[in-house]
Amino acid sequence: MNRTDRLFALLLELRRDGWVQADELAHTFGVSVRTIYRDLLALSESGVPVVSAPGKGYRLMDGHFLPPLHLSAQEAVMLALGADVVRQAFDAEYAEAAASALKKLRSALPEERQDEVERLRRQVRMLPSLEPTEEAVLRTLRAAVLGQRVVSFVYHRPQSAPRTRRVYPLALVHLSGAWMLGAFDPVRGGRRTFRLSRMEEVQVLTDTFEPDPTWSAEPAAKRERHGLTVRLRFPSELRRTVQERPSFFRTNEQETPLGLEVTLQVGALQDILAWVLSWGAGVQVLEPAELREAVRAEARRMLLT
Numbered sequence: 197m198n199r200t201d202r203l204f205a206l207l208l209e210l211r212r213d214g215w216v217q218a219d220e221l222a223h224t225f226g227v228s229v230r231t232i233y234r235d236l237l238a239l240s241e242s243g244v245p246v247v248s249a250p251g252k253g254y255r256l257m258d259g260h261f262l263p264p265l266h267l268s269a270q271e272a273v274m275l276a277l278g279a280d281v282v283r284q285a286f287d288a289e290y291a292e293a294a295a296s297a298l299k300k301l302r303s304a305l306p307e308e309r310q311d312e313v314e315r316l317r318r319q320v321r322m323l324p325s326l327e328p329t330e331e332a333v334l335r336t337l338r339a340a341v342l343g344q345r346v347v348s349f350v351y352h353r354p355q356s357a358p359r360t361r362r363v364y365p366l367a368l369v370h371l372s373g374a375w376m377l378g379a380f381d382p383v384r385g386g387r388r389t390f391r392l393s394r395m396e397e398v399q400v401l402t403d404t405f406e407p408d409p410t411w412s413a414e415p416a417a418k419r420e421r422h423g424l425t426v427r428l429r430f431p432s433e434l435r436r437t438v439q440e441r442p443s444f445f446r447t448n449e450q451e452t453p454l455g456l457e458v459t460l461q462v463g464a465l466q467d468i469l470a471w472v473l474s475w476g477a478g479v480q481v482l483e484p485a486e487l488r489e490a491v492r493a494e495a496r497r498m499l500l501t
Contacts, residue, residue: 199235202227206235207244207256208299215253272313275301330375333392334368336400337377341365346403347379350396354470358396363388364405371444380408426460426468427482434478443471457482465490 202225209216209224218236222229236254240246245257279298302310340347348362363379366387370376375392426445430438435456438449445460445468462468465487472479472487473494481488 203235203239205296205300206232207239210239210246210254210256212255215249215255217253220253272301272309276313330392333395333398334375336398337365337368337392340400341368343400344404344407346401346405347398348401349390349398351390352394352396354466356466361390362401363390364407366407374444424462424465424484426462426465426484426487428458428460428472429454429480429482430456430458430475430478432456434475443468455480469494 205225206221209221218229218232221232225232236246236248246254247257248254276298279294279301302313337347339345345365346362347365348360350358351361352358361381362383363377363381365377365379367378368375369378369389377390377392377395379388379390380386381388429452432451432455435451438456438458443458443460445462446458447461448459450457450459460468465484469487469490472481472491481491
């Protein structure tokens with residue numbers, strides 16, 4: 197943090213309720229107490245009314261505030277909730293930046309608006325979704341995407357042996373509660389999507405690459421259609437549950453007199469087999485016939501174990 201940023205952040209700290217000690221400020225900004233004294237003097241010389249009291253510390257004079265942001269309560273809450281999402285879904289570096297931005301936002305709002313925004317934030321909560329093991333992978337891949345560096349990793353697909361992949365990382369996408377890496381696979385000659393939770397031994401290589409404009413960075417679920425079409429039928433009473441537990445590969449659903457029909461596009465039947473089996477007798481496979489046979493075979497193996 198440069199001195200200009202630190203002075204502004206120091207001003208925000210002094211706007212807190214109550215007094216703040218110099219050693220507390222030094223710990224917050226990772227500098228010496230002597231540096232804090234110099235910064236406080238610089239603020240005072242620039243016209244900021246810093247009040248000090250022996251044994252209490254420092255604060256701003258009552259009535260001094262930054263120019264307010266003219267945001268509605270709804271606008272401020274959306275920005276605050278966005279910062280909350282970033283804090284919980286990203287790695288530590290971006291989480292710290294989001295927390296700092298949220299503090300600046302709250303401090304720049306009028307006092308009555310701060311209370312309203314904080315009350316609404318308590319009533320609308322965003323729960324963490326990032327697993328600790330994913331955080332390190334996310335941080336590594338983010339650096340690779342920004343630096344256009346080739347990455348390699350061991351990838352675990354359901355019902356398949358682990359394979360080592362070497363790809364050009366293009367984008368990170370948070371989709372349906374999971375982090376995905378959009379990448380170009382030079383061996384397969386096309387765009388591929390990988391779930392971070394299925395990656396192990398992620399390494400950023402020294403090799404770099406130049407992105408081709410034809411390599412779209414959009415999520416594969418929206419950009420490309422896989423080769424196999426799967427059609428399933430669920431009883432109408434399961435419609436809400438199916439919508440709450442969607443498959444990443446779902447492309448369409450339609451209510452019919454016989455029930456809810458769901459269409460999926462998959463690259464291989466194994467991609468969808470576990471999800472289909474999780475519904476038990478509540479799902480009927482309409483097509484393809486190969487998937488019906490795979491479900492029957494898996495059910496027989498389950499009975500024999």
